Every structure is written in structure tokens, then in C-alpha cells.
Amino acid sequence: MSRSQRSPGWPAFRLRIGGRLLLAVFLLAGLSSAGAYWDFAQILQTVGQRYGPLGLEEGRIVAWSQMLQGERNAPEREQLNVVNRFFNQQLNFEDDTRIWHQTDYWATPVESLIKGAADCEDYALAKYFSLRQLGIPSEKLRITYVKALTQNQAHMVLTFYSSPAADPLVLDNLIGDIRPASQRKDLLPVYAFNAEGLYLPGANGGNRSSDSKKLSRWQDVLKKMQAEGFAVGNG
Numbered sequence: 097m098s099r100s101q102r103s104p105g106w107p108a109f110r111l112r113i114g115g116r117l118l119l120a121v122f123l124l125a126g127l128s129s130a131g132a133y134w135d136f137a138q139i140l141q142t143v144g145q146r147y148g149p150l151g152l153e154e155g156r157i158v159a160w161s162q163m164l165q166g167e168r169n170a171p172e173r174e175q176l177n178v179v180n181r182f183f184n185q186q187l188n189f190e191d192d193t194r195i196w197h198q199t200d201y202w203a204t205p206v207e208s209l210i211k212g213a214a215d216c217e218d219y220a221l222a223k224y225f226s227l228r229q230l231g232i233p234s235e236k237l238r239i240t241y242v243k244a245l246t247q248n249q250a251h252m253v254l255t256f257y258s259s260p261a262a263d264p265l266v267l268d269n270l271i272g273d274i275r276p277a278s279q280r281k282d283l284l285p286v287y288a289f290n291a292e293g294l295y296l297p298g299a300n301g302g303n304r305s306s307d308s309k310k311l312s313r314w315q316d317v318l319k320k321m322q323a324e325g326f327a328v329g330n331g
Contacts, residue, residue, distance in 0.1 A: 133229060136158070136161040140154065143206055157209050159182075160205070167179070172258075176256055177274060183214075186212070187208055187214040188212060189213070189216070190215065195211055202314070202317050204321050205321075209222075224254050225326075225328065228328075232256075237256055237257075238264070239288060239289055240285055241287050243283070244283060253270075254266075265277070287305075291308065293308050309330075
């Protein structure tokens with residue numbers, strides 16, 4: 097997969113709490129009272145039990161919850177920009193073999209934030225679930241498997257369709273800005289998926305060809321997120 101390139105002007109959403117759990121609890125309690133859909137106070141407890149005690153990693157998860165809360169009522173394009181920027185800023189690109197000692201591992205957003213590192217599919221997954229939490233319907237979002245022609249290797253991005261036949265916008269860890277797919281001649285689409293199904297490339301947004309329930313790694317990510325305390329349903 098392909099290496100992330102960062103823009104030096106991107107704002108950082110880092111909360112430097114240095115393990116100060118009381119501050120994290122205070123912040124998360126405020127989010128819960130504001131009506132956050134995901135209960136991050138409970139999620140942090142569950143994640144600690146599942147993955148072990150959190151140190152600085154906790155700050156990245158708290159920053160994620162703050163970002164989501166701040167963008168909950170924002171326009172869609174702003175949500176796309178902020179979510180794309182957040183994960184490109186927070187996560188360093190690493191291959192799965194270095195992060196997980198596996199050839200192909202699909203991480204949940206929490207797993208990626210704990211590691212502070214991600215492969216390209218992990219960036220796409222984290223952005224997808226964040227935008228779903230912000231209220232963007234799954235039919236507007238597709239996790240898209242492509243060939244990165246410049247690097248001559250497999251790659252994964254998140255695409256956003258304002259309408260079924262629209263030129264989709266591409267959220268990528270290769271470049272910082274969000275561009276229409278028509279301007280990404282370096283990417284060759286292979287297939288895409290979301291909660292509704294699998295899609296093959298083609299006119300009018302491609303054709304739905306199968307059920308995403310047949311993607312075992314996608315189903316594994318959903319199950320892991322549910323075990324972490326996230327209400328994600330079918331994605």
C-alpha cells in the first residue's frame with residue numbers, strides 16, 4: 097500500500113494529556129452530556145479491557161471523539177475535509193507486516209489510533225466510520241479498492257458520491273486535498289463496497305454486483321468495532 101504525505105499546514109487535533117485520566121474522563125463526560133451517539137467514556141473502558149491500559153494512545157481516541165462532536169452539525173463538505181485531515185494527520189503510514197506482523201490486516205479506527213499507524217485500508221475504514229457517525233448515509237460512501245498507477249501497487253481510498261451518478265470525491269492518504277475522481281488519473285478503480293453491497297466500476301456510479309456480507313474482512317471489522325462498544329450495525 098502507499099505512503100501518506102502530509103501537508104504542514106494541517107491543524108493537529110492532538111490532546112496532550114500525558115496519561116492524565118481525570119482530564120480525559122472530564123472531557124468525555126462533557127461529550128456524553130452533549131448527546132454524542134457513541135459513548136466514548138464507555139468505549140474507553142471497553143478498549144482498555146480489550147487491548148490493555150492506554151497511555152498516550154488515549155489522547156488520540158479522545159481527540160477523535162472531540163473532532164466528531166465538533167463536526168456533528170457541519171455541512172457535508174466540511175465534514176469530509178475535517179475527517180480526511182484528522183486521520184491523515186494522526187496516523188503514520190506503515191505496512192501491515194510492520195504494524196501487525198501479518199500480510200493483510202484490516203484495523204478498526206481504535207486499533208489504528210492506538211498504534212498511531214495505519215495501512216491504506218485502515219485510513220479508508222476510519223474515515224468511512226467517522227463520516228457515518230456524522231450522519232452521512234452509507235449509500236454516499238464507498239471504500240474503493242484501486243490500483244495506484246504511479247506506485248504500481250494495490251491501494252484503497254474512500255469515495256464520496258453527492259448523488260448516485262456524480263463524479264465521486266476521493267479521500268486519500270496519498271495526498272492531502274480531496275479531489276474528484278476524474279482528476280485522479282493515477283488511480284484505477286477495481287471494486288468498491290459499503291453497507292449496501294459490492295460495486296464494480298462503470299457509468300452512473302458503477303453497478304452493485306454482490307452483498308458486502310461476503311467480504312470476510314469487512315465483517316471482521318464490524319464485529320471488532322461492536323466488541324469495542326461502537327454501534328455500527330451493518331456499517
